[in-house]
Amino acid sequence: MDFSSMDFTDIFGDIFGDLFGGFGFGGGSRRSSNGPMKGSNIRTTIAITFEEAAFGCEKELELTLKDECSNCHGSGAKPGTSKTTCTKCGGKGRVMMQQQTLFGVMQNVSTCPDCNGSGQIIKEKCPKCSGTGYTSSKKRIQVSIPAGIDNGQSVRIREKGEPGLNGGPRGDLLVEVRVQSHPIFQRRNYDIFSNAPISFAQATLGGEVIIDTLDGKVSYEVKAGTQTDTRIRLKGKGVPSLRNKGVRGDHYVTLIVQTPTSLNSEAKNLLRQFDALSGNTLKPGGTQVKQEKKKKGFMGKIKDAVDDL
Numbered sequence: 001m002d003f004s005s006m007d008f009t010d011i012f013g014d015i016f017g018d019l020f021g022g023f024g025f026g027g028g029s030r031r032s033s034n035g036p037m038k039g040s041n042i043r044t045t046i047a048i049t050f051e052e053a054a055f056g057c058e059k060e061l062e063l064t065l066k067d068e069c070s071n072c073h074g075s076g077a078k079p080g081t082s083k084t085t086c087t088k089c090g091g092k093g094r095v096m097m098q099q100q101t102l103f104g105v106m107q108n109v110s111t112c113p114d115c116n117g118s119g120q121i122i123k124e125k126c127p128k129c130s131g132t133g134y135t136s137s138k139k140r141i142q143v144s145i146p147a148g149i150d151n152g153q154s155v156r157i158r159e160k161g162e163p164g165l166n167g168g169p170r171g172d173l174l175v176e177v178r179v180q181s182h183p184i185f186q187r188r189n190y191d192i193f194s195n196a197p198i199s200f201a202q203a204t205l206g207g208e209v210i211i212d213t214l215d216g217k218v219s220y221e222v223k224a225g226t227q228t229d230t231r232i233r234l235k236g237k238g239v240p241s242l243r244n245k246g247v248r249g250d251h252y253v254t255l256i257v258q259t260p261t262s263l264n265s266e267a268k269n270l271l272r273q274f275d276a277l278s279g280n281t282l283k284p285g286g287t288q289v290k291q292e293k294k295k296k297g298f299m300g301k302i303k304d305a306v307d308d309l
Helices: 008-019 050-055 200-205 265-278 287-295 298-308
Strands: 042-048 057-068 094-101 104-111 134-145 154-157 173-179 186-188 191-199 207-213 216-222 230-234 251-258
Touching: 042 057, 042 134, 050 173, 134 154, 134 173, 191 200, 191 207, 200 207, 200 251, 207 251, 216 230
Parallel strands: 042 173, 191 251
Antiparallel strands: 057 134, 094 104, 154 173, 186 191, 207 216, 230 251
């Protein structure tokens, strides 16, 4: 949050003024409610793709915004007339009420119900804005989405919100970003995670594989004997940092060994030959039986011979 424009004296003055009957914080008088006030912020959302969030983009929004009425110049009064001071609050915008309690008489300050806190009454309303002082129209606003923004974060556009009161500045426009999911990539902070399939031959013998990244397809040399679920790191292939788009996260790729599902008879025979040379795992016990026989000593072999008799 940006606290640079906030006046904490005014904030505490409002709080203690309401509690203690309108006396200002620190002994001064309370700020008048009909003074210049900043307009309210407007919030909206925008949908962007995974790649647009990573590298930034320009978007256009169409919003209905309020502007000062050109007929009454924001006063709300019919041209040729003027506002009058509210007789209920004397132009202060607030009224004080006393209430008897167990602790004595308590004073409570509240917004004037007749002028709604403005301190002034409009007797003849402007026909164009119906006394509001503002007219609404559709406008197109350009939004610059910075590189590295994440889902749920917002872009602030200064003074594109509601008009201010009594000559105050406009509020801001807060655009919340909704990032669409990606079919391959998942994001965690500035790092990207994905899976990449490799063949049984590539995993066993090693070789070149093509991996999808944010920057397009890249080549990676898989080591011989790579096991499934092996994770590799592509440095600097992640999402750019919001503070410095020249700094990027990493891309972590999990290699998944694909088991062939349809082999012809020749391929199956070659696979059986391979298995026979690499441990006979297709036979009951396979490599485990051979390893147990190697571990048996002279007495173990005699015992096996006796058992065979």
